């Protein structure tokens with residue numbers, strides 16, 4: 035069974051709506067799923083205090099993310115609001131603390147994918163996703179983008195090949211059906227690649243495989 039960790043930060047619910055759809059999609063597909071929020075930072079900049087409080091109540095039972103949630107997963111999907119064209123600082127703070135698992139190579143070959151919610155069109159969703167891809171390169175993980183082939187990506191609210199992005203126009207919980215279709219596709223594709231990596235990394239006749247022993251000669255603890 036493929037394991038998926040959904041890691042997110044959200045303050046007015048849009049990113050969390052994508053997470054909920056991804057979780058349902060993955061469970062329906064037979065995956066095992068952990069939904070995890072990254073820890074909050076002191077003195078967060080909150081625009082919509084009502085929505086923030088509502089989401090805090092709705093996600094009170096969602097555990098905080100830990101490094102074990104990354105180790106456990108075959109696939110990791112990261113969702114973030116856009117902050118000045120970047121991922122939210124809560125997400126970046128969590129990534130900053132992944133050194134103990136990233137540096138020894140324990141996140142290598144995991145299938146990883148990113149999605150984002152911003153308030154306006156062309157205002158940084160793709161930049162935030164690509165910024166997360168930078169970190170995924172440091173993890174040695176395998177980035178799964180959406181590409182542009184699926185019909186759902188050609189719906190009016192979609193289109194980015196990098197990952198699902200929503201336009202909230204500062205409205206809480208305002209994710210469209212188009213965007214829910216895109217995250218559904220993104221989740222299935224991430225699980226597909228994670229499954230292929232799990233199968234493909236096992237030695238099979240006729241396929242040239244690089245053994246863990248050979249990679250350990252580079253000082254990796256895998």
Ligand SMILES: Cc1cc2nc3c(=O)[nH]c(=O)nc-3n(C[C@H](O)[C@H](O)[C@H](O)COP(=O)(O)O)c2cc1C
Pocket residue numbers: 043044045046047048049050079080081114115116117118119120151152153154155157158159201202203204205206207
């Ligand atoms: C500090 C801060 C900076 C933001 N910067 C951007 C931005 O650069 N581009 C954008 O489209 N939205 C920006 N926003 C708006 C949020 O990204 C947007 O409301 C998003 O839908 C929130 O997602 P959430 O509902 O999951 O919290 C910013 C919000 C805050 C609080």
